[in-house]
Amino acid sequence: MTELINRTRRAEPRLEVAMAQMPVLGAIREKFAADAPLSGHRLALCGHVTVETAVQVLTLVALGAEVAWCASSASTTDSDVAELIRDRGVGVHGWRGMSEDDLLRGARDVLATWPEGPTLVLDEGAVLITALHQGPEDAPRPVLATEKTPDGLAALDRLAARTPLRFPIIKSDESFGKEAVDNPHGTAQSLLETILAVSGRLLAGKVFVIAGYGRVGAGLAERARGLGARVIVTEVRPTRALLAALDGYDVVPMAEAAPLGDFFCTVTGAPRVLRGAHLARMRSGAVLANGGHRPWEIDLDELDALTVRRRPSGPGSEWHVLADGRQLQLIGGGSIANLSAGRGNASEVMDVTFASQVLALQLVLPRVAGLVPGLHPLPPECDDFVAAAFARALGITLPAETPDLDAFTAVPVGGAR
Amino acid sequence: MSFRVTRPPAELVELGRAALDVARDQMPVLAGIRSEVAGTRPLQAQRVAGCVHLTKETGVLVELLVAAGAEVAWTGGDEVSTQDEVAAALAAEGVEVFGRRGMTTAEVEQAVTETLGAFQDGPTLLVDNGTRLIEAALSAPGTVPRLVAATEKTTEGCRRVREWAEQGRLRFPVVNVNDLVTKWEVDNTYGTGQSTVDGIVRATGVLLAGKRFVVVGFGQVGRGVALRARGMGARVVVCCRSARTAVRARLAGFPVLPPHEALVGADIVCTATGYPDVLTGEHLDALPGGAVLCNTGHSVTEINLADLAERTRETKRIRPHVQRHILHDGRHVDLLSGGGLINLDAAEGNPSEVMDITFANQALAVLDLAAGADRLAPGVHEVPAERDEDVARRKLAAMAVRIDAPTPEQLEVLTSGGHPGSLGERSGP
Numbered sequence A: 001m002t003e004l005i006n007r008t009r010r011a012e013p014r015l016e017v018a019m020a021q022m023p024v025l026g027a028i029r030e031k032f033a034a035d036a037p038l039s040g041h042r043l044a045l046c047g048h049v050t051v052e053t054a055v056q057v058l059t060l061v062a063l064g065a066e067v068a069w070c071a072s073s074a075s076t077t078d079s080d081v082a083e084l085i086r087d088r089g090v091g092v093h094g095w096r097g098m099s100e101d102d103l104l105r106g107a108r109d110v111l112a113t114w115p116e117g118p119t120l121v122l123d124e125g126a127v128l129i130t131a132l133h134q135g136p137e138d139a140p141r142p143v144l145a146t147e148k149t150p151d152g153l154a155a156l157d158r159l160a161a162r163t164p165l166r167f168p169i170i171k172s173d174e175s176f177g178k179e180a181v182d183n184p185h186g187t188a189q190s191l192l193e194t195i196l197a198v199s200g201r202l203l204a205g206k207v208f209v210i211a212g213y214g215r216v217g218a219g220l221a222e223r224a225r226g227l228g229a230r231v232i233v234t235e236v237r238p239t240r241a242l243l244a245a246l247d248g249y250d251v252v253p254m255a256e257a258a259p260l261g262d263f264f265c266t267v268t269g270a271p272r273v274l275r276g277a278h279l280a281r282m283r284s285g286a287v288l289a290n291g292g293h294r295p296w297e298i299d300l301d302e303l304d305a306l307t308v309r310r311r312p313s314g315p316g317s318e319w320h321v322l323a324d325g326r327q328l329q330l331i332g333g334g335s336i337a338n339l340s341a342g343r344g345n346a347s348e349v350m351d352v353t354f355a356s357q358v359l360a361l362q363l364v365l366p367r368v369a370g371l372v373p374g375l376h377p378l379p380p381e382c383d384d385f386v387a388a389a390f391a392r393a394l395g396i397t398l399p400a401e402t403p404d405l406d407a408f409t410a411v412p413v414g415g416a417r
Numbered sequence B: 001m002s003f004r005v006t007r008p009p010a011e012l013v014e015l016g017r018a019a020l021d022v023a024r025d026q027m028p029v030l031a032g033i034r035s036e037v038a039g040t041r042p043l044q045a046q047r048v049a050g051c052v053h054l055t056k057e058t059g060v061l062v063e064l065l066v067a068a069g070a071e072v073a074w075t076g077g078d079e080v081s082t083q084d085e086v087a088a089a090l091a092a093e094g095v096e097v098f099g100r101r102g103m104t105t106a107e108v109e110q111a112v113t114e115t116l117g118a119f120q121d122g123p124t125l126l127v128d129n130g131t132r133l134i135e136a137a138l139s140a141p142g143t144v145p146r147l148v149a150a151t152e153k154t155t156e157g158c159r160r161v162r163e164w165a166e167q168g169r170l171r172f173p174v175v176n177v178n179d180l181v182t183k184w185e186v187d188n189t190y191g192t193g194q195s196t197v198d199g200i201v202r203a204t205g206v207l208l209a210g211k212r213f214v215v216v217g218f219g220q221v222g223r224g225v226a227l228r229a230r231g232m233g234a235r236v237v238v239c240c241r242s243a244r245t246a247v248r249a250r251l252a253g254f255p256v257l258p259p260h261e262a263l264v265g266a267d268i269v270c271t272a273t274g275y276p277d278v279l280t281g282e283h284l285d286a287l288p289g290g291a292v293l294c295n296t297g298h299s300v301t302e303i304n305l306a307d308l309a310e311r312t313r314e315t316k317r318i319r320p321h322v323q324r325h326i327l328h329d330g331r332h333v334d335l336l337s338g339g340g341l342i343n344l345d346a347a348e349g350n351p352s353e354v355m356d357i358t359f360a361n362q363a364l365a366v367l368d369l370a371a372g373a374d375r376l377a378p379g380v381h382e383v384p385a386e387r388d389e390d391v392a393r394r395k396l397a398a399m400a401v402r403i404d405a406p407t408p409e410q411l412e413v414l415t416s417g418g419h420p421g422s423l424g425e426r427s428g429p
């Protein structure tokens, strides 16, 4: 018992800090909580059990929803946070060290929280939505769901090819927050921060090779240049390569960049961008990191084939000693570096992403009757709200005639089924 | 009276040819397309009527269309931008050219009508920039019995064409050659960003380092101006109308202030919004004495000139492109280029290298239309993303930049619909 109380106490200050750093979710609570637009709704949520998701959950509770939460990943669960949120009356299915089976069981348990099932679903990786398509056709269905990850949406595309989707699902992955805040600023900063912290190297004067000049890559390039690195970009898409060149970066094929780089970071989303032929030509001491979501951008099989010995090098990385004596430092085992070896995105950045998801449910709910089952884009008013709230949090004064946060009024609520 | 350019003086033709030579050297993408089509002459059966500012760069586009086999009639569609020497050189090559520098708005309209009527059976294709030709063709269908399709290069123009399509008035397909990364971003952000700062420096001769530089509007153009002014050491402040752009500008490191606050300490103010009355009397009242005012947005309406005139006691032309307004309260402000486009007036507009890309999109769209316009329904059509990539690929080749080809495995991932954002709105800081 005292153990439990201790845990709750341990997480409390962190929750407070996160709350203060997540002003967009704060604005949602401030604007809408009084009207309790989600009251009567049973909401099933799948997400990392972290203090930031806890702020999202508490926001949903403040909007009136009854929430049950399952962990989306076995490695990220913070048991103190889980305890703290349980303490506030939310069912949390997740603990540190749970297995993949435990994860799936957690998802099923969340859906079984209510005999009639959830009315709303906030998903990550399409875990809950997929499970809701496995039961009998006439099982109770939620009225609305949302999914935020590209992987989850890809899974839903595959699901839709096999069976008709049973309810409307809002895609909250392509959002203003992701496009303008998360990827070019949040992710770019957190990747660079991780690479520097783990490698402990000086960036000024070094050659920093970035594969992929997309949203993340462009932000990363600007930051690395700001710290004094000479940045080289590799691309496969001519338009993006042209923009990189016009932004003043050297653009070359990876085979030419490989022998020049001191640092390599892949942010393409594509498989095997750094392959054996590239690894074989790298300088000893080169640092390798992947910022893409899947651990396939650096070809780990080919790296292993070249490696004769591995040497630990402090937390978050490993030296690969190759047959000819060269050593390459691999960050986070080639998995998404800022999550596997760093602190992940700042709370301020997750605020924007999580707020889009909450709004995808809350602002769409009043007109859900008009939505056919299947995937739907995030409505622009969700982005407008996020931008207005974020601008206010940054202390930006907009001209009087610009619709700002005050333009959003609480919307009338469609009752729960 | 006709605005047809006939028997141009030999010296003018020489001047024009020299200007075209200079432009051609800096337009390698058009040169590449031209050499591809010169042998096959795919536009042989086509009569192309064009209405795009008649500059030396446009001249290079016209030459390409002629080399591809088309009969061409052209007009600039603008009161002041026609370069008479270029018009002369093109006319000497057999192009039907209408108009001259310094026309009234009514005369511009007449030149457009003449261009549309230049061919016996009317044009088969239109190359438009602001829907003057398209509009004329719609209101007098009898003049264009063989018209197959048109291209349109401006945002405003495409919006109008969409409206006509909805009203059922549009009888032919129109290809939108504006919403392309290689146009929208390269031309507006990099081209106009540079030429605007260039124009301000040429007109005023000021040192930018340390100056308080206010950019009003942070779209594609404003962002380019702001980044470049910062690069020259100016202290840049941005004014935005929407929360979304305000967040973008702030995260790119710019202070974002409402105009009445930003203008208080401004040394230089540049509007870049595309909307009228962005700077009105109340803003002018906030400016410190000595401020420089200019515009690089769509037209002369962004700075309200009537409000400025109302506050002006006397004006003096202190340098070419610079009009000093002494105000009733004794302050003075310097208006550049009469509030018109600073980069076109005080500098040379977009560099030829930029127009190379913009016009490559138009040339390829015309070639595509000639090859298969009959497959398009009346309405507005977007250029396929692959064309955008093609133009970028050609430009990279001209810059001697080489990139990776995706492996078959990567190509599958890239084309399986996973990355809609990567070609969309610009995200970089």
Ligand SMILES: NC(=O)c1ccc[n+]([C@@H]2O[C@H](COP(=O)([O-])OP(=O)(O)OC[C@H]3O[C@@H](n4cnc5c(N)ncnc54)[C@H](O)[C@@H]3O)[C@@H](O)[C@H]2O)c1
Pocket (backbone or CB within 6 Å): A150, A182, A183, A187, A191, A211, A212, A213, A214, A215, A216, A217, A234, A235, A236, A237, A240, A267, A268, A269, A270, A273, A291, A292, A293, A294, A336, A337, A338, A339, A345, B404, B406, B410, B414, B419, B421, B422
């Ligand atoms: N680390 C994080 O926290 C985090 C956050 C957001 C996104 N991501 C991931 O980062 C990756 C990039 O995201 P984005 O938003 O920048 O995507 P994006 O689509 O905007 O950019 C990816 C770029 O990579 C280029 N590319 C593809 N294959 C390539 C290859 N073989 N070589 C060189 N370039 C190649 C594409 O042309 C594109 O320009 C994705 O996998 C995304 O899921 C990670």
Ligand SMILES: NC(=O)c1ccc[n+]([C@@H]2O[C@H](COP(=O)([O-])OP(=O)(O)OC[C@H]3O[C@@H](n4cnc5c(N)ncnc54)[C@H](O)[C@@H]3O)[C@@H](O)[C@H]2O)c1
Pocket (backbone or CB within 6 Å): B187, B188, B192, B216, B217, B218, B219, B220, B221, B222, B239, B240, B241, B242, B245, B272, B273, B274, B275, B277, B278, B296, B297, B298, B299, B341, B342, B343, B344, B349, B350
């Ligand atoms: N000078 C040139 O050679 C040249 C070249 C290209 C485009 N343009 C013109 O420049 C203008 C802007 O083009 P763009 O591509 O940047 O368009 P854009 O739509 O990307 O950007 C315009 C921005 O101005 C903002 N805005 C509108 N009214 C405002 C106000 N009152 N105060 C502050 N911000 C305001 C809008 O919110 C938007 O963000 C257009 O009219 C375009 O035709 C000029």
